[in-house]
Amino acid sequence: KQEYPELHDKVGKLAKKAGIPKPRLYISSMKVPNAFATGRNPDKGVVCVTQGLLDQLEKDEVKGVAAHELAHIKNRDTLINAVVATVAGAVAMLAELAFWSSLFAGEDEGEMVSALAFMIVTPIIATIIRMAVSRTMEFRADSEAVKITGNREGLSSALQKISSENKRSKPQKHVSKVQESGANLFIENPFSADKMTKYFSTHPPLEERLENIGSTEV
Structure with a gap:
């Protein structure tokens, strides 16, 4: 707090406007501008902003990003994400279990093919639904x-600057599944790639986000 008194004061005032306790605030040494929030409820809220965000964005832009992260905390989006991910994982496991059960039960070829198709398609559908929920939360925040x-x-x-900087930065070729699974926490997906389709993205396209912001009543 002693190092960034202005930022702490700004987040505290925004949290009061949002009707939640001031979250713990951390600064990441990352040079790329970004931010994320976590915490299963407002009392356990945490906001982290990167040094790149503080260095490259103007005060009003930082304020907008901070408010976005506070909205995630207020809406308990981390908890919702965890529940959705758990359900999606359980559905995928059940689909795989159904396939192996039919295999060892000696089902005929037609039923085996159906079980295999179910095992392949179900996790894809579950992922699409999980990503859709994530994008909805971004619009709402x-x-x-x-x-x-x-x-x-x-x-x-702020979103335009962050998106532009992420595109300008060199693509990360060796992103682990653990890192990528946390992409939905950030205000802008730091691991996004051009080939990623809309339906498998944790975040809406920038153009749609800007349109949504423009149509929001102040």
């Missing part, structure tokens, strides 16, 4: 941030 700050331009400008 963007809208909440505008209402908290009373300013559309700050968040819109």
Whole structure:
């Protein structure tokens, strides 16, 4: 708090406007501008911003990003994400169990093919649903941030700068599954790639987010 008194004060005031306790605040040494929030409820909230975000964004832009992360905490999005991921994983396991059960039960070829198709398709559908939930939460957090700050331009400008910097940075070729699974926590997916389709992305396209922000009443 002694190192970043202005940021702590800003987050505290925004949290009060959002109607939640001031979360713990951390600064990451990452040079790429980004931020994320976690915590299963507002009392356990944590917001982390990167040094790159503080260095490259203007005050109103940082304010918009902070409000977006506070909205995630207010909406308990970390908890929702965990529940959705757990359910999706359970569904995938049940599909695989059904396949192996039919295999060892000596089912005929037609039923085996159906079980195999079910095992392959079910996890894909579960993933699509999980990503759709994540994108919905991003839209909602963007809208909440505008209402908290009373300013559309700050968040819109911040998202454009963050997206531009992520595209400019060299692609990360060796991203682990653990790292990628946490991409939904960030305000902008730091591991996004051009080939990633909309339906398998944790975040909505930038253009759609800007349109959503523009249509949100201040």
